[in-house]
Amino acid sequence: MPNNLSAKDGLRIIETASIPKGAVVINGLPDVGLVGLLAASHIISSLNLQEVGAIESDLLPPMIVLHGGLPKAPMRIFSGHGLAILISETVIPSSLIRPLANGLVDWARSKSTKLMLSLGGMAVANRQDIESPKVFAALSSKDLESMLRGSAEVLEEGYIVGAYGLLLSRCCEASVPAITLLTQSHYNYPDPEAAGAALNAVNVILGLKVDVSDLLKRGEEIRLRSKDMMHRTHEEMSKMNKSHEYDLPPLYG
Amino acid sequence: MSSEPRIDTSPSHVSGWNAATACIQPLYNLFVAAGEVVLTVDLPYVDQKRVKLSCPTKDSFEILAETTRKITFKDLGLKHRHGEFTCYHAIVRMPVPVDEKRATKKFKRGLLEVHIPRVK
Numbered sequence: 001m002p003n004n005l006s007a008k009d010g011l012r013i014i015e016t017a018s019i020p021k022g023a024v025v026i027n028g029l030p031d032v033g034l035v036g037l038l039a040a041s042h043i044i045s046s047l048n049l050q051e052v053g054a055i056e057s058d059l060l061p062p063m064i065v066l067h068g069g070l071p072k073a074p075m076r077i078f079s080g081h082g083l084a085i086l087i088s089e090t091v092i093p094s095s096l097i098r099p100l101a102n103g104l105v106d107w108a109r110s111k112s113t114k115l116m117l118s119l120g121g122m123a124v125a126n127r128q129d130i131e132s133p134k135v136f137a138a139l140s141s142k143d144l145e146s147m148l149r150g151s152a153e154v155l156e157e158g159y160i161v162g163a164y165g166l167l168l169s170r171c172c173e174a175s176v177p178a179i180t181l182l183t184q185s186h187y188n189y190p191d192p193e194a195a196g197a198a199l200n201a202v203n204v205i206l207g208l209k210v211d212v213s214d215l216l217k218r219g220e221e222i223r224l225r226s227k228d229m230m231h232r233t234h235e236e237m238s239k240m241n242k243s244h245e246y247d248l249p250p251l252y253g
Numbered sequence: 254m255s256s257e258p259r260i261d262t263s264p265s266h267v268s269g270w271n272a273a274t275a276c277i278q279p280l281y282n283l284f285v286a287a288g289e290v291v292l293t294v295d296l297p298y299v300d301q302k303r304v305k306l307s308c309p310t311k312d313s314f315e316i317l318a319e320t321t322r323k324i325t326f327k328d329l330g331l332k333h334r335h336g337e338f339t340c341y342h343a344i345v346r347m348p349v350p351v352d353e354k355r356a357t358k359k360f361k362r363g364l365l366e367v368h369i370p371r372v373k
Binding site: 125128129186187188189190193219220221223224225227228230231234 | 269284297324363366
């Protein structure tokens with residue numbers, strides 16, 4: 001019987017199988033270049049993680065997605081190898097972002113989450129000229145910098161617009177250790193190479209050995225398959241003023 | 254249904270897969286800079302030699318790019334939709350006057366980049 005763990009702000013986190021405490025939670029939500037979604041999906045398939053839950057909300061479009069002939073919620077949680085990975089196969093409406101951040105962090109705290117690791121993209125204008133995308137990290141606490149072990153450069157100043165910004169802030173308030181990895185990527189084109197670079201950083205941070213070669217080899221197929229999702233994500237990013245991330249903060253220090 | 258090509262300033266919201274014409278509408282982006290308009294188009298499964306650019310009207314660019322292989326919905330795991338696709342096609346309206354004759358293009362990592370000088 002599904003266990004409805006959270007119903008705050010109309011958000012329901014449903015566990016269909018037990019998710020162990022103390023896991024690392026990885027978020028792969030649709031965002032710039034679909035970097036997080038592509039990277040998280042690749043971890044799920046590479047490590048053969050099992051579907052263990054879903055997130056439902058009245059603020060999501062009334063839809064399901066069929067996989068293997070069975071109806072699935074578009075936002076699902078997969079677990080195994082000490083990980084709990086959240087992905088979304090639908091765009092997250094901006095009205096859901098705040099309840100999602102609040103609900104996820106409350107849930108993560110109840111699960112004694114070891115680390116909340118969010119994967120996203122950082123748009124750069126000359127992306128096609130960059131052979132090896134750089135990875136940047138925003139941290140909920142300075143103590144986490146040692147976990148990066150050179151895999152990412154710490155972001156000191158700037159804006160993060162969308163779910164990952166609020167998640168990081170809420171994690172900071174709730175003392176849930178959190179790292180948001182932002183990898184140089186195309187803004188509105190699916191970017192499997194950037195997802196591969198993000199995964200290399202995840203491998204270093206978590207000590208995993210996820211092979212990214214298949215992700216890179218299937219790059220063209222992934223770009224084509226993700227085209228429609230990227231288009232809808234682009235529309236939602238425009239609504240939430242994602243371009244604000246290019247702005248300079250007026251204060252410093 | 255009209256046979257006139259549709260002119261968009263952004264990709265179609267409804268569906269970018271036109272089985273009747275075997276064409277896929279690509280993702281594209283326009284950036285208006287001080288001296289030029291930069292058009293980028295994402296073209297997976299395309300060889301740069303198969304990319305054709307033209308200007309059907311003074312204020313638009315047409316991109317036609319043949320794919321290196323036939324793409325089917327079945328290849329992408331969909332059994333209930335039928336269609337084979339052999340090209341990308343889009344007509345993009347320029348938001349400002351441009352000198353289309355001086356346009357330059359480059360193709361790298363499956364991404365077409367067209368620089369079109371603005372008319373002052």
